[in-house]
Amino acid sequence: MSMTTLFGFLKKSIRLAIAVALVLMVGFVFTNVVLRYAFDSGLTWSSEVARYLFVWVVFLGSILAVVEHSHLGVDILVRHIPGWLQKLFFLLTTALTVAVMTLVVKGLLVLIELNLGITGPATDIPINNYYYAGMIAAILMSAVMAYQALSFVxxxxxxxxWAYDHDEESTS
Structure with missing residues (x-):
């Protein structure tokens, strides 16, 4: 399996997971609102589950943004330097980002250990599910960024x- 196929599968899977999570979030919250105002009852667990889903949507979206190079970036400098220096800058910024993601994973491991056995009040779902989302995202983003940087170099x-659209700038 080629990396292009793997990234294509990853993007489709993440998009599907985000879409399902968003539909579930809207469905749970809407149902809860209708039940509260129309029937004077509600789903005690709906807002908690929606919160879990929201956290996962944010981190899955972050992974997708890394795969698609969609994160915001300041490229005013790198657009005007030679290609070899662009590659060096890209390697350095990727290394710095992977180092930060490593710190994020270490911090999340501490949080997971501190919160073992703690569950949500309405669902009894472990609170650590919040942290697992961040850990999976940090690890996947680091792996994708490392691959992209090495492939680019x-x-x-x-x-x-910014490495590919120099022609647009020269015509404007």
């Missing part, structure tokens, strides 16, 4: 958007 592919 070695082959010129999978680079950031």
């Amino acid at each position: 070695l082959t010129g592919r999978n680079g950031p958007t």
Whole structure:
């Protein structure tokens, strides 16, 4: 299986998971609102489950943004430097980001250990599910960024958007 196929599968899977989570969130919250105002009852667990889903949507969206090079970036400097220096900057910023993601994972491991056995008040779902979302996201984002950086430096592919759209700037 090629990396392009793997990334394509990853993007489709994440988009599907986000869509399902958003539909569930809206469904739970809407149902709860209708039950509260129309029938004077409600789903005690709906807001808690919606909160869990929201956290997962945010982190899954972050992974998707990394795969698609969609995160915000300041490229005013790198657009005007030679290609080899662009690659060096990309490697350095990727290394720095992976280092930060490593710190995030270490911090999340501490939080998971501190919160073992604690569950949500309405659902009894472990609170650590919040932290697992962040950990999975940090690990996947680091792996994707490392692959993209090495691929860009070695082959010129999978680079950031600023590496490919120099022609647009020269015509404007």
